[in-house]
Amino acid sequence: MKAYLLLFAIVVYHNLTVNVIAQTNQPSAIHIGAVFKQYNYEKYNQVTHTNELSFTAREPQKIGTSNWQVQLKATPLQHALHTTEYVATFICVAGSLNSASVGITLNVTNWQASNYVLMPASVYNGNRYAWRRLRYSPKLHDIKDIGPDKPIIINDVPKLSDSTDISYLQERSGSMSTPAVGYMNEQQQQGVWLLTEQSNQQGDIGISIAENRTKTSATISLTSPVVRELYTYTITNAHTPSWDMPAHFKAGDSITFRFRIYHFNAPDIQYLFNTFSTIRKEVVTDTTVRNVLPFSEVFATIEQKMNRYNFVPEHGYYAVGMRENFLQDWQIGWTGGMISTYPLLFNGDSITQQQVIRNFNWLFPKGISPSGFYWDAGQKGTEWFGGDIRNTHTKNWHLIRKSGDAVWYIIKQFMLMEQKGITVQTHWKNGNKRVCDAFVQLWNKHRQLGQFIHSETGDVIVGGSTSGAIVPAALTLAAKYYNEPKYLQVAQAIARYYYETFTRKGITNGGPGDALQAFDSESSYALVESYTTLYEHTKDSFWLQAAQDAAHQFATWVVSYNYRYNDTTAFAKLKIATIGGVYANIQNKHSAPGICTASGIALLKLYRYTNNPFFLQLLFDIAHNTPQYLPHPHNKVPNTPTGWVTERINMTDWEGPQSIGYVLPLSTWAETSLMLTHAEIPGIYVDIAQQKAVAFDNVLVQYLRKNKRQIQLTITNPTPCDATIKVLVDANKQADLQELALLKAVHLTVKTKATQTFTIEIPASTVSK
Structure with a gap:
């Protein structure tokens, strides 16, 4: 990385300006100012007054009926990057200021619409993509949006505009895996990260970005308390009327912001992610972990629950959940199905192993659709569905990652059975191989895997995603198991396509089936698994570099710190340590216990290949902290039966103003993730x-x-x-x-x-x- 010649701060009348001059680049400027806003709460926090102040003023400044002293201390740090730490203090020295917030503004004067903007787990490439507002669980329905070659379409989430519309997004600090904003100016090849504390005297901090009409300048703001103007985000709707409560300040009140700004050369987007990996824990430093339950007890508890509640003895299969609807009865992959049977076979007792064998006999051959892929879902042991039957037009939309998950974990189970002396039936092998062949046919015909394919014909219905990110890993393993070289050839071709089309652009999307084509952690990790598996089997250094790139991108989805919950919340009372939780996607804005649905073993493999301790630490954060979410006689979770693990770790209010830190008593895929951890991640x-x-x-x-x-x-x-x-x-x-x-x-x-x-x-x- 090129060295910078000069870093200096200039105090001017209205704000503090930090100029960064690189050897070969034009200067970039961030002007730091103070801002006061007042709101009309009855009009959903419409702004009524805005006042900007200078941090250079020595005397208290009058704001409405109050006087304020504002100070900004800038401390250059000895750091590998050009880094300055700032502490801004706002003190109300007289009077009062009602229905207000105070804040920091960072005005960037050489902004470009092409800047890649990243807010970890919340915003990727500014979320500047076509969008629709579709209720949960959204599926595209307009014929103009459906097809293999349509652009990425996301739901109505916080985003910057990709057109001439108003370009303004509002978030709160807990909405991100790390409270941070980063951007990369491709033309100038410069990158910037802003990292802030999660909270201060007023709780969470508001983080927003606003672009001007021509997108030649932008303002990044930190506000306290969080007051989102007019609108806030709830699931699939970024235009929910704001419920935030402004503060009523009085003499003696003070607010402090502590944040850091990092400047660095960034020849490409990957530098933004790699830099983030090195600094993500530097501002919010509470990374304490808990020791709650050992892995062996976690598995035994979930095994007992799975055998008591999930196994369907009359047909012989493990249901995904409590069978309250067809998606909680059977899905081949994504959230359970033939993923859950793998750790049950690996660690389960003799009864569990026999039930897994029954599951295989039940699945084959009836579980394969006319397209050659697995049926998407099913219910009552005898009904098979090609897709989401809740909508007529999606009844045959098969989420492609489900068949990828199935092939990957079924071959692992074949290998495990052989190690355990269990006969792998020929019709099981042939059935799974048929699905591998369907992947080859799909790739050869469409040169992509799409997001949804037709369960009857095998053709791509909705394209443009990395939903099939695990497929290269699955086909690579299949090439070895079936001694079929064409599987490896196709695996490499698919993975090259994913790397060039998505990883190099800093995006992965469409992994889950309930979030349109939202950017997501699930396909992000699956690419780590696929690239690592390809390196493992080919020793081509390209795949090792690709795996490292993907792992650094995946790290943006992993919570890097312990969120400070309000003392009255259930999670505060449970002393939950949020570090290591994995955010789902930009639509479903919750963190979760573990990866959906994987153990994270590729990170251990990457550590062994590279000796980079970052990958080992990332895996530690994820794996070590999952047991605390398991309801157990020694770990009571309110209103939740023993063995039921909720997916919700809410650090933001996407489900309502009281949803931060609440317990949603559900049985979810997180149980499978915990079992996978015990199967694949060593205790020591x-x-x-x-x-x-x-x-x-x-x-x-x-x-x-x-x-x-x-x-x-x-x-x-x-x-x-x-x-x-x-x-x-x-x-x-x-x-x-x-x-x-x-x-x-x-x-x-x-x-x-x-x-x-x-x-x-x-x-x-x-x-x-």
Whole structure:
């Protein structure tokens, strides 16, 4: 990265200006000012007065019937990037100011409409895409919008305009995985990140971006309290009347903003993501984790729940949920189905394993549609559906990622059965291979996988997405399992298309089936899995770089800190630590326990290939903090039965003004995610080369190298349950960590509240080849 020649601050009459001059670029300027706004609450927070103040004024400034002292302290930091930390203080020294907010404005004077704007987990490329306002669960219905080659269409979410319309978006700090705004000026090849604290004396901070008519300048604002003008966002509707309550300030009140601005060279969009990965925890620094329940207890609890509530004995399959509707009865992938059977087969008892085998016998061959793909959904054990039957025109719309998920996890289960001595029936193999062939045919015909395909014909109905992001991984594994080279060839072609069309542009979208083509974490992680799997099987360095790029993009969906909930909320009382939660998508604005629906194992593989500790830490944050969301006799969750794991970690009010930190008592896919964690993520990972041990499980570990052939681990179990911990001793990172690695893991048991030291032999290799 090029070095900057000069960073200096100039104090001018109305604001503070920070000019950044690069070696080869034109200067970019951010002018920092103070702003006071008053609102008419009865008119949905219509702005009635706006006052801008200078941070250079020494005397108190009069605002309405009040006087204010404003100060801004700028501190250049010793940092790898050109970084300045700011602390702005607003003090009401006399009088009062009703129905108001105070704020910081960052006026960017060399703005361009082509700037890539990123607000982690909320805004990607400014969300400047065609949009429709369709109620949940939205599906395109206008014939002009439906087709394989239509542009990306998202729902009515906070966004900047892609046309001449008013371009203004409003968010609150909790709406992002990290409270931050970043942008990249492609023409000048410069990038900027603004990171702020999540909250101050007035709670969450408002974060907004407004462009001028010509999109040649923009204002990024931080406000306290959060007051969204006229409108706020609720699910699928960015035009819900604002319910925010302005503050009534009086003499003695003070408000403080602490934020940092980072400037860096950015030859391409990926630099924006890579830089974010290095700084995401630098401003909001509460990253404390909790030890609540061990992985072994988590799995045992969910296994019992799955066998009691989800298994349908008269037909022999594991339902997705409580069967309250067809989507909670059977879906082949995305939220359960043949994903859930994998960890149940991996770790379940003999009864569970027999029920998984029944599930395979039930699925094949009836579970495959005329197109050659799996049926999308079903109910009552005998009814199969091609798509969403709630709308006539979508009854045969198959979400392509569902068949991708199924192929990926079914082949893993075939491999696992063979390791466990279970016969893999020929008609199971042939049925799954038929789906692999359907993917090849789909790619050869359309040169994309689309988002929805027709369950009868196999043709793309809705294109333009990365919904099938897991398919390259699935076909790569299929190439090995079926000894079919064409699968690997097609896998690489699909993955190249995804990289050039989406990853290089900093977007992944259309993974879930309930959010139009919203940018999402699910397909973002699936690309990490696919690129990593391709590198694992081809050793082509292109895929290793692609996997790292995708992982840094995925990191923007992962919560980097612990949100401060109001003391009255359920999550505050439960002492929930939000770090490691994974935001769903830009429409469904909640974080969740784990990845939908995966373990995150590709991040461990990436760490082994690169020795970059960022990937290991990212996986730790995700995996370690999932058990706290499991209702259990030792971890009571209000109104929620034991074993039911909600997907909702609400840090913003997208479901209503009282929805932040509430408990939605549902049984969801998050249960499968927790089971996958126990199946694929070691409770303790020992890196012999780095002489360290990482406890992904809810235990504490100390590492000691005893001699060339032995290590000592001292393990403390602070949880209220006995823990059986899978320990993966990695003595050879040159070998691939392929599927089923934890079958070779050492199992150690530590009693509740106990500490025990173990001596473990270092094997020559602990991984599959």
